[in-house]
Amino acid sequence: MSFIRCEALACWYLRQARDLPWRHTADPYHIWISEIMLQQTQVKTVQPRYAAWFERFPSIASLADAPLDDLLKAWEGLGYYRRARFIHQAAMRIENEFSGRFPRDFDALLSLPGIGRSTAGAIASFCFRQPRPVLDGNVKRVLRRWHDQPEATDKELWLLAQQALDGAADPALWNQAMMELGATICGAKSADCNSCPVSEACISAWQVDTAVEKQATVAVIDLHWQVALHLCPQKGIWLSQRPQTGIWAGLWTPPITELNDAPAKAPTHVHLLTHRRLHLYGELADGAPSGTGQWVDDISQLALPTGIHRLLEKQRSV
Numbered sequence: 494m495s496f497i498r499c500e501a502l503a504c505w506y507l508r509q510a511r512d513l514p515w516r517h518t519a520d521p522y523h524i525w526i527s528e529i530m531l532q533q534t535q536v537k538t539v540q541p542r543y544a545a546w547f548e549r550f551p552s553i554a555s556l557a558d559a560p561l562d563d564l565l566k567a568w569e570g571l572g573y574y575r576r577a578r579f580i581h582q583a584a585m586r587i588e589n590e591f592s593g594r595f596p597r598d599f600d601a602l603l604s605l606p607g608i609g610r611s612t613a614g615a616i617a618s619f620c621f622r623q624p625r626p627v628l629d630g631n632v633k634r635v636l637r638r639w640h641d642q643p644e645a646t647d648k649e650l651w652l653l654a655q656q657a658l659d660g661a662a663d664p665a666l667w668n669q670a671m672m673e674l675g676a677t678i679c680g681a682k683s684a685d686c687n688s689c690p691v692s693e694a695c696i697s698a699w700q701v702d703t704a705v706e707k708q709a710t711v712a713v714i715d716l717h718w719q720v721a722l723h724l725c726p727q728k729g730i731w732l733s734q735r736p737q738t739g740i741w742a743g744l745w746t747p748p749i750t751e752l753n754d755a756p757a758k759a760p761t762h763v764h765l766l767t768h769r770r771l772h773l774y775g776e777l778a779d780g781a782p783s784g785t786g787q788w789v790d791d792i793s794q795l796a797l798p799t800g801i802h803r804l805l806e807k808q809r810s811v
Contacts, residue, residue: 564578728790
């Protein structure tokens with residue numbers, strides 16, 4: 494990577510970077526949580542939740558000691574709840590195996606649940622100034638365009654990312670600048686080459702056609718779920734905890750029955766997940782509930798999926 498490109502990108506970042514709270518710290522706990530929250534979740538959604546998280550869990554020790562239900566409640570609305578379960582597991586590992594201190598060794602970072610190579614690279618570079626690249630979706634897109642390799646594999650991109658980082662003076666600054674460039678200038682829907690600080694060194698500059706760039710095709714499967722609503726003015730609503738694996742694992746919902754065929758009536762709410770489209774049919778249930786569960790008079794105390802919250806809101810408006 495040329496010195497000119499490194500300097501131009503670094504100067505641009507220092508002038509134009511968005512003011513985000515996790516950019517004001519090198520604390521590995523804070524960087525870790527921000528990186529996990531930002532996976533498949535928009536910055537505007539993460540910002541208020543990031544601050545609230547550390548009010549609730551000010552240290553890794555408090556995180557490790559908390560019941561999993563508390564973490565799931567704190568994570569409510571961010572989606573992909575497996576991330577919260579991995580955070581809990583990793584916090585306990587850090588407490589038990591690393592005396593409560595975040596490991597600096599890269600392989601040790603990778604050994605923690607939920608921390609992959611890119612997240613480990615962010616922690617290693619932002620917190621410990623180690624020359625480890627970050628390869629999130631934004632960085633992948635920038636590298637493919639720079640080198641005009643739209644079909645480049647992850648293996649090839651890791652090599653390109655490391656080569657670029659090796660030419661930079663500050664690993665943390667370089668990684669942040671690459672991520673920022675992809676998030677704001679070299680976007681998936683449009684490439685603003687006129688505003689790009691390194692367009693002159695980009696093979697694809699002013700030739701990017703976002704319509705024909707390779708897009709991952711995700712097959713979405715439709716599921717039809719009947720949601721039994723046992724409501725009682727004195728007791729509240731009957732909820733049961735979902736299994737620890739599968740959709741909405743570990744969260745609390747009214748009893749759900751998966752239907753083989755779509756009912757003739759329209760669903761109360763349709764909730765889209767990455768690979769699933771959930772058609773939820775709210776049904777006021779007669780009689781006493783059966784099976785494992787409990788009456789809940791204040792649902793704000795338990796972690797419910799966003800889809801169930803939306804269904805309940807629509808049910809109340811009927």
